[in-house]
Amino acid sequence: MRVLSGIQPSGDMQLGNYLGAIRKFVDLQHQYDCNFCVVDMHAITVWQDPVKLREQTFHIAAAYIAAGVDPEKAVIFHQSGVRAHAELAWILNCVARLGWLDRMTQFKDKAGKDKERASVGLYTYPVLQAADILVYKATHVPVGEDQKQHLELSRDIAGKFNHDFKTPDFFPLPEPLIKGPGARIMSLRDGTAKMSKSDPSANACIYLKDDADLIAKKIKKAKTDPEPLPTELDGLTDRPEAKNLVGIYGALSGKSDEDVLSEFGGQGFGVFKPALAELAVEKIAPIGTELRRLEDDPTYLAGILEKGAEKAAAIADPIVRDVKEIVGFLV
Numbered sequence: 001m002r003v004l005s006g007i008q009p010s011g012d013m014q015l016g017n018y019l020g021a022i023r024k025f026v027d028l029q030h031q032y033d034c035n036f037c038v039v040d041m042h043a044i045t046v047w048q049d050p051v052k053l054r055e056q057t058f059h060i061a062a063a064y065i066a067a068g069v070d071p072e073k074a075v076i077f078h079q080s081g082v083r084a085h086a087e088l089a090w091i092l093n094c095v096a097r098l099g100w101l102d103r104m105t106q107f108k109d110k111a112g113k114d115k116e117r118a119s120v121g122l123y124t125y126p127v128l129q130a131a132d133i134l135v136y137k138a139t140h141v142p143v144g145e146d147q148k149q150h151l152e153l154s155r156d157i158a159g160k161f162n163h164d165f166k167t168p169d170f171f172p173l174p175e176p177l178i179k180g181p182g183a184r185i186m187s188l189r190d191g192t193a194k195m196s197k198s199d200p201s202a203n204a205c206i207y208l209k210d211d212a213d214l215i216a217k218k219i220k221k222a223k224t225d226p227e228p229l230p231t232e233l234d235g236l237t238d239r240p241e242a243k244n245l246v247g248i249y250g251a252l253s254g255k256s257d258e259d260v261l262s263e264f265g266g267q268g269f270g271v272f273k274p275a276l277a278e279l280a281v282e283k284i285a286p287i288g289t290e291l292r293r294l295e296d297d298p299t300y301l302a303g304i305l306e307k308g309a310e311k312a313a314a315i316a317d318p319i320v321r322d323v324k325e326i327v328g329f330l331v
């Protein structure tokens with residue numbers, strides 16, 4: 001079993017990234033061959049200031065390590081440091097069908113109304129993601145729920161390659177690891193919108209970098225409704241903000257939403273929010289402290305990424321060589 005995942009250096013790491021992705025990385029590293037990349041080539045599908053992009057790349061590497069990914073156990077690297085990703089992406093661009101990409105909802109969301117002005121890279125982004133995974137013949141991909149469609153596409157591309165070139169077992173069909181609490185954390189200002197690094201409202205997001213006071217303040221300011229918490233899950237229907245806060249409490253404490261409601265059902269947010277703030281500060285603030293410390297040492301982080309890229313290339317290069325041979329290129 002080989003695990004691969006990636007996060008874009010397109011903003012500061014937020015609670016959804018932690019609960020939906022990185023926390024799973026930390027658990028998986030003890031059992032599997034794990035590879036975690038900073039997907040800088042994905043980030044430039046929308047405009048990135050070059051100076052900030054480099055800082056953000058270090059930020060994501062620092063967040064992996066601060067959250068508990070051990071660079072001695074897992075390979076941490078930057079995508080652009082392993083050229084096999086780009087090489088395989090081109091070949092897979094010729095395997096994937098336009099119709100498949102036309103169905104991708106993330107492209108529609110990110111391109112907005114004026115899709116003529118979106119970069120070509122933004123359109124073909126999921127093919128590069130498939131290359132990230134298949135270039136290591138990864139079998140398992142821990143991600144949040146928003147990546148489900150991209151993972152299905154990766155499986156379709158792997159299957160079509162295996163079929164077209166009559167190499168039925170060449171690429172494994174990668175399994176998404178999505179389930180579990182925290183797979184979809186919503187904005188603190190709008191329970192129907194995903195928490196996202198690029199949210200313009202600073203209070204919508206808890207960043208891993210936030211200090212204890214800021215974390216507590218954001219939770220206290222989070223949008224809610226005037227009703228007390230219900231005692232049963234059904235009572236959260238049509239209460240997206242309440243549902244999200246209960247989900248965050250559950251994900252941070254390792255309790256099910258049912259258990260959270262049996263503890264807090266009947267109580268108002270005046271009781272629940274301070275309890276949630278205390279829990280979030282306890283779990284997130286220490287990661288932030290370590291993250292800020294690591295960010296002050298870019299030389300250390302550059303060394304980790306460079307060494308990681310070498311290890312990753314040692315796995316990926318022979319696989320790309322085999323792909324080239326299968327396709328009929330001179331090798």
Ligand code: AMP
Nearest residue numbers: 008016017020021143144183184185195
């Ligand atoms: P991104 O920030 O888009 O590069 O996402 C990196 C990883 O974090 C992916 O596995 C996403 O699915 C996950 N992720 C991002 N936002 C959230 C969220 N609000 N809730 C759960 N997972 C998320």
Ligand code: TRP
Nearest residue numbers: 004005006007008039042129132
């Ligand atoms: N598209 C993913 C996101 O926005 C990031 C990503 C790029 C990724 N390549 C990947 C995730 C490979 C898992 C595996 O969250």
